[in-house]
Amino acid sequence: LFDADGNLIANAPHIPVHLGSMGESIKEVLRRNEGTLRPGDVYAINDPYHGGTHLPDITVVTPVFDEGTLRFLVASRGHHAEIGGTTPGSMPAFSRTVHEEGVLFDNWLLVRDGQLREAETRELLASAPYPSRSPDTNLADLRAQIAANEKGIAELRRMVGQFGTDVVTAYMGHVQDNAEESVRRIVAGLQDGSFRYETDGGAEIRVTLTVDREARGAVIDFTGTSPQQPGNTNAPRSVVMAAVLYVFRTLVGEDIPLNSGCLKPLDVRIPPGSMLDPAYPAATVAGNVETSQAVTGALYGALGGQAEGSGTMNNLTFGN
Template sequence: MARRGRSNVAVQPALSPAIDPITLEVIRHGLIAAAEEMKINLTRTAHNPIIYEVLDFSVGIFTPQGEMIAQAAGLPIFLGNLGAAIQTVVADVGLGNFSPGDIYIINDTYTTGTHLNDMTVVTPVFFQAALVGFTASRAHWLDVGSMSPGGWTSNSTEIFQEGIRLRSIPLYQRGEPNRAVLRIIEDNIRSPQSILGDLRAQIAAGRTGEERFKGLLERFGRDTVFASVQEMFRRSEELTRQAIRTMKPGVYTAEAFLDDDGVNIDHPKVKVTVTIAGDEMTIDLTGSAPQTTGPINCGLAAAISGARVALKCVTAPFDPVNEGAFAPLKVMVPEDCMFNVRYPGPSAIYGIILITLCDVIFKALADAIPDRIPAAHYGDVCAVFIYGTNPANKQLYIHVEPEGGGWGGCPHRDGENVLIAIADGDTRNVPVEVIEARYPLRLERYEVRQDSGGAGKFRGGLGHYRDYRILGHHPFLTTTQERSECPPWGLGGGRPGAVNTLILNPGTPQEKVVQKASGLQIHDGDLVSVRTGGGGGYG
């Protein structure tokens, strides 16, 4: 199957003579500012640290066809496929059936590509009685009613175990809340009060974007704004094509292996063939592992998003993103593939394969642009979920955060230390003070993991130690530590980085190494020690 998207670079293409350059820049920056204000409002009004501290969300403004006009900095893996969620809602509802005041919600894995915790809220934007676009936010919900609190179930084998699934469901119709739908959601998730608070924050963010978008239309007129949008698309497309033309033409192949699928498949393969032809790039995932029993699968839209992230990194990473950036990219994904999950296949820990996908695309391009490609990074968010009953208030708590690790050595410098994995972009872990104030946990160590980077002329970046002490209760642990067996590779003769690992009670008779686990019982006084890997060395 093929999908064509619409990334930027150095030499600015000529401006269309019909567009005044000053007006264009005011509109372009106004749209980006509108998206950034959506992000600020969502951050300030969300209830759970997974959103307001970790920043596990993304927002954007889109055309009626689901083309990205503007985004705020966030998770690149969301921003690359938010349009797919809008296109699904449009296909299900019908472009002519939206009304002012409508709001829709969707988290369907098979159309949006991601796991069920990633909930997308879509708001139609009307101007002078016409539908002119959409605003959208996607945020990680703390719980969606999966078989273990918080989700991220590494042992699920079908979508029904992973939580409530919603597709193009109206939350508001003509400004009135759909109380029946809200009640269904409330009755099927844990901690509904705080999570519905996050939903209200997403709704507010969408309305913020709607008002700012309409403000630009009122100021400049619909024709001028959309002529500027098309010019933005054209310039971004040309900038990407310029960047691709600087690459050595050819067909480049690379592969890597994952540890397992969480259930029973050892070392699923990720294989990539990248073709550079003129000013276009094709990324073909044929040869990758078929759909797996365990939940590392992703939907097609997420696979395309992963390829878009890689394209953007090697063309124009510092230029704003819009739909035009991806026009020169074609993504090929076979039918029976873990990057194209079919109903009722699971996808709870889908992010693992997208992180490795980006690394393998870079690996394939090492011969095409050798002066720009790093060695592999630590390759997982190393997610840690600790949940249980808080002895202070007898309420369920769910602590979740990603962990940073080492990035690969580069052709001209060492790799970066303790950064979040590539697909997760601007996310970050939760501050120690917030964890200790909210949860019955104590952070006893947070330090750089010395010598974890791979050796080389330019060494890989370092991972970290992060140790959680359990206080006064008997909680449960859910985690994934991918690349525990298949380490981050080096390039140009560089050595692999250290692997990711989690150890319960290190240095005691109760010591236990955990690679992937869902709902593992742990106990008062236990120490959960996360040790993230380093990047591969270069040269």
């Protein structure tokens, strides 16, 4: 659940790399469709350069209107078992461009006026350089995501019906303010730190934490990180933001929901053109699953917080 500005309010309690990065997708949909979003629209996005993570992860976004005004957005993200690419399962080990990894959904209008654009979406799935091997499955999964959003909207409308729009909107602000204050209290007790994390491929992730105790905020600077890699270990900005959100949420001992308020005390600086902010058409399929873990490890190293485990997401991929 997101507010009208695309800030994360509430989410399912799992898969932090999905949850923390979804807000980037939502804000991209808002930015690129400003003034044209309308009731009955649903968008799909997996574009790693505009809020996505890697191509198998498709985010389905449904805006929620009340008397013509955009009030909320509901979204679901699912890893599709097959979205094209050079190998079944869409997780090729040796991809060097995003097109080798599957079908790109770039701000894709999936539903208009409540009608699924099935023919157009099927054509998109079939016309990529390395098309989907199972468009029927993709369409079924996309329908499931649309339905999941509709369930969320029904529950949201039930809540608004019980408490009123003003109360619900106010509490959406309260949960973010509470999360912000919880993180600020933690940040005020942190020390400056830095860490250099070398990946198996020889690339480096560098991060420096600078704490402003008076403001109870911190700068997290990834300057010095290796440039965009020729392989597929590049992690989009959204993945890095997800790792930051996750790490600082784990520092809070209280039972607070993961939401955008956790990021407000943090100024995150990611050098463009680095392996943590790659440019099109960089390959990213391993950045989401492997580099995200390395970024998390580097952040814990800079915090002096805890040792890392295996430093991998331990994926098992099976295709067709």
